[in-house]
Amino acid sequence: MDNVLLKYMEKRFESKIIEPKEKSFCEGPIVTISRECGCTAINIANSLAAKLSVKTKKRWTVLTKEILEQSAKELNLDPAKIEYVFNSKEKTTWDEILAALSSKYYQSDRKIKKTIAEVVRSFACKGNCVIIGRGGVVLTKEIEKSFHIKLQAPLEWRATQLQKIYNLSMEEMLQYAEEIDQKREVLRNYFNKEPLPNTVFDVIYNSKNLAEEDIVNSCLALIEKKGVLGKQIVMG
Known part of the structure; x- marks a missing residue:
């Protein structure tokens, strides 16, 4: 038992944070959408991908659950076994020790997140x-x-949107939205090593206040102006 724990603890603390590459070898083009809980992104993503496919004459795909599924495949696990990484805070050291000792299919938080990062970068490349x-x-x-979008809105409005889906009280939805926002921030901060500033986004x-179609059309224009699809247009 002592040897198992010793080996585990040594591996656990070898490298907790993923080291980002200094310079990406990927060219893109790619678009990312981050969103606060209650701000729907899938319709915007699908519409934007369709319009970009027409404009570039190349098929654009929308990726979300595919990242989870491919990461699980790489780890030889059921997607449900790693979904908690996206939905909860990091496990404690003792949680991981118990999991390691109780399951031959155990994979550490660090390895799961490293695999997710590799899968995202692979798709992006x-x-x-x-x-x-x-x-x-x-x-x-x-x-x-690359072009990075963030969707946000007042908390009360987001809770109202969530009520249409979950049919729960406003108080429950307010709490749920705040919890999901915090959990998403945990994952972003893990990859970034520190709190992520809004300045990383091209547009928020x-x-x-804005219809989904207006957001899509605005993004399309800005993506072109930034030069994501080709020659950059100087904005003045």
């Missing part, structure tokens, strides 16, 4: 994709041809 969440903005911000939209 192929280009022509819109990545929703999954720490995408942090893991791809060094890619030259208020989902309460």
Whole structure:
């Protein structure tokens, strides 16, 4: 038992944080969408991918659950076994020790997050994709041809949107939205090593005040102006 614990503790603290690459070898183009809980991103992502496919004459794909599924495949695990990484705070050291001793299929938090990072970067390097969440903005911000979107809105408005889905009380939805926001921030901060500033995003939209179609059309114009799809247009 002592040897098992010793080996585990040594591996556990070898390297907790993923070291980012100094310069990305990926060119893109890619788009990431980060969102506060209650701000729907899937419709915007699908519409944007469709319009980009027409404009570039290349097929753009939307990635979210695919990242989870591919990461699980790489780890030879059921996706449900690693989904907690996206939905909860990091396990404590003793939680991990108990899990390691109780399951032959155990994979550490660090290894799971490292695999997720590799999968996101792998998808991004192929280009022509819109990545929703999954720490995408942090893991791809060094890619030259990239565009990073954030969707936000007042908490009360977001809770009202969530009520339409879950049919729960406003108080429950307010608490739920805040908890999910915190959990998503934990993952982004893990990959970034520190709190992620809003300056990493190219554009931030208020989902309460703007229609999804307007957001998509605005993004499309800005993506072109930034030069993500080709020659950069100087904005003045």
